[in-house]
Amino acid sequence: MDPRMRARPREAHASPSPAVAANAEGDAIEVLESTDVLPMAPEDHWKTLFDQGTAPGHSTRPPSAKKNFRETKRAKEKILDVLREKFDPENSGYISTEQFRSLLNTHGSELDPHKLAVLLALADSNADGRICYQDFVNLMSNKRSNSFRRAILQGSRQRKSVALLEEPGLSVSQRLVRHVAFETLPREMDRKWYYDSYTGCPPPWFIIVVTIVEVAVFVYYGLLLDRWVLQVSHPLYLRNPLVYHPQLRAQAWRYLSYIFMHAGIEHLTLNVLLQLLVGVPLEMVHGALRIGFLYISGVLAGSLAVSVADMTAPVVGSSGGVYALVSAHLANIVMNWSGMKCQFKLLRMGAALLCMSAEFGRAVWLRFYPSVYPPCPNPSFVAHLGGVAVGVTLGVVVLRNYEQRLQEQSLWWIFILVYIVFVLFAVFWNIFAYSLLELRLPPLP
Numbered sequence: 001m002d003p004r005m006r007a008r009p010r011e012a013h014a015s016p017s018p019a020v021a022a023n024a025e026g027d028a029i030e031v032l033e034s035t036d037v038l039p040m041a042p043e044d045h046w047k048t049l050f051d052q053g054t055a056p057g058h059s060t061r062p063p064s065a066k067k068n069f070r071e072t073k074r075a076k077e078k079i080l081d082v083l084r085e086k087f088d089p090e091n092s093g094y095i096s097t098e099q100f101r102s103l104l105n106t107h108g109s110e111l112d113p114h115k116l117a118v119l120l121a122l123a124d125s126n127a128d129g130r131i132c133y134q135d136f137v138n139l140m141s142n143k144r145s146n147s148f149r150r151a152i153l154q155g156s157r158q159r160k161s162v163a164l165l166e167e168p169g170l171s172v173s174q175r176l177v178r179h180v181a182f183e184t185l186p187r188e189m190d191r192k193w194y195y196d197s198y199t200g201c202p203p204p205w206f207i208i209v210v211t212i213v214e215v216a217v218f219v220y221y222g223l224l225l226d227r228w229v230l231q232v233s234h235p236l237y238l239r240n241p242l243v244y245h246p247q248l249r250a251q252a253w254r255y256l257s258y259i260f261m262h263a264g265i266e267h268l269t270l271n272v273l274l275q276l277l278v279g280v281p282l283e284m285v286h287g288a289l290r291i292g293f294l295y296i297s298g299v300l301a302g303s304l305a306v307s308v309a310d311m312t313a314p315v316v317g318s319s320g321g322v323y324a325l326v327s328a329h330l331a332n333i334v335m336n337w338s339g340m341k342c343q344f345k346l347l348r349m350g351a352a353l354l355c356m357s358a359e360f361g362r363a364v365w366l367r368f369y370p371s372v373y374p375p376c377p378n379p380s381f382v383a384h385l386g387g388v389a390v391g392v393t394l395g396v397v398v399l400r401n402y403e404q405r406l407q408e409q410s411l412w413w414i415f416i417l418v419y420i421v422f423v424l425f426a427v428f429w430n431i432f433a434y435s436l437l438e439l440r441l442p443p444l445p
Contacts, residue, residue, distance in 0.1 A: 173200075180281045182343075184329070186336030190402050194285060204283035206292045210259075211272055214318060217242070217260040218268050232263040232316065232379060233372050238445035244303050244315040245376075247444050249430050255303040256296065259318035263366060263379060267317055270359045274352075275322045278329050282399070290398050290406075291325070297419065298324025298390040302383030304426035311434065312442055313367065313380035319359065323387030326352060328395020335396070360384050376442030394419060 170178065177198050181191040218231075225234045238245060244258040262268040275295075283291040302320025306313060330349060333340050342348070363381035371378050393415040397406065406412045434441070 177284075180284050182341050183281050184285045184399070185402055186332070186339030188339075191341075194402070198284070202288065204280045204288065206288040206295070207275055207279035207283050210295070210318070210321075211276060214260050214262070214268065214272065218262055218265070221261070222265075228265045230264045230266075232366070235372055236445075238314060238373065238376070244306070245445065246307065246312055246314070246434075246441050249307060255307075256299055258303060258315045259299050259321060261316040262318075263316055266362065267359070270355060270362075271318050271322050274326055274355060274359075275318065278352075279322075279325050282325060282329060285402065286398060294324055294328065294390070294395050294398055295321040297394060298322075298387035301390045301419070301422070302386035304423060305386035305389075306380045306382045308426050308429050308433075310367075310380040310382045311439055313377045313382075315383050316379045317363075317383070319363065320383040320387035320390075323356065323384050324391040324395055326356060327388045327391030328399050329391075331392050331396050332399040335400070373442075373445060376445065390419070 185191045242257040244254040299321040306315045397412045
């Protein structure tokens with residue numbers, strides 16, 4: 001049996017041995033089976049840090065971990081005191097590389113091969129003969145700082161290990177996770193890290209839920225209007241509570257809800273294909289919170305861009321969010337071209353750009369096509385451009401920092417500030433510009 005697919009529960013002895021896991025947002029080390037930690041030998045406390053490995057689809061945390069969570073937080077300082085007393089008696093925050101290698105040789109067989117390779121790379125990166133204890137804890141906690149990542153990369157250049165793509169004997173689910181890793185991550189270290197730590201829980205629900213709602217709304221209005229192609233040409237199409245219309249711009253929900261309406265089945269099909277093929281893998285790697293934020297930011301930027309640059313036009317479709325995801329993904333591939341190992345990447349980039357260009361061309365054509373409800377024009381294409389702008393700014397920062405804290409990235413705060421300034425500008429523009437310019441808006445549908 002593949003060692004990565006084995007769970008690592010430990011049976012209780014006379015003096016129960018705790019298995020330790022790191023709290024994902026705190027610094028607490030969780031004792032899974034017992035809070036009576038002081039009688040254990042320091043080596044055993046250190047050894048419990050090696051019970052962190054996970055394989056795709058599996059989790060090492062037993063149900064008892066949740067019950068003991070509060071007790072384990074109180075036990076944290078006791079464990080750290082015992083460890084430091086043995087391995088860092090001077091409380092310097094460092095342990096010697098020699099002690100570190102000794103621990104790896106003794107207990108490394110219980111660790112996932114990929115995580116062990118990262119630990120060895122960490123040892124190789126420290127020429128001064130010592131390793132930061134907190135770096136080691138962060139590694140086992142899936143919390144890696146930028147300085148730690150640079151140290152790992154430096155050490156990994158000196159080591160040769162089997163690439164993730166070359167590993168044989170993988171199940172279908174493992175192959176899927178590996179495929180996603182190569183589709184989205186440019187560094188071999190990050191690909192192996194993701195492969196070992198992905199559990200499938202929670203699943204990529206955000207993109208799937210948004211897609212289902214979009215399809216359901218389109219089917220509903222298709223039946224109601226009895227039109228599927230160029231639905232937007234129906235005289236009653238704009239009479240719904242979802243479409244953004246300049247006369248109804250005070251109804252704030254329309255700046256987001258317009259994504260559930262599409263101009264026709266041709267519009268819906270391209271958007272759904274792009275957001276499923278690109279959005280689901282990105283959400284599997286970066287999580288629903290980051291990808292959802294990027295998607296919604298693109299949607300909001302799209303409608304606000306229309307309200308500023310194409311002031312008389314309505315807006316429909318999820319192209320703002322879709323273009324934010326796809327443009328961020330393509331920009332990340334270009335910026336990390338040599339590191340991206342997905343197959344036929346040039347051909348696939350060309351296919352993605354072709355689909356985006358076709359959808360954008362359709363939107364431009366429709367915008368200037370004679371409207372069935374003059375003087376109101378057809379829906380605008382400017383939302384596509386707003387999504388692209390979000391993708392190549394905020395999106396690139398999100399995708400380039402897998403497992404890194406975005407708040408530690410200076411570019412993140414710069415782009416967030418620019419985005420906030422744009423949103424505030426657009427809000428004031430919508431409040432004052434229409435009256436100051438004496439713009440004649442089309443009547444309500």
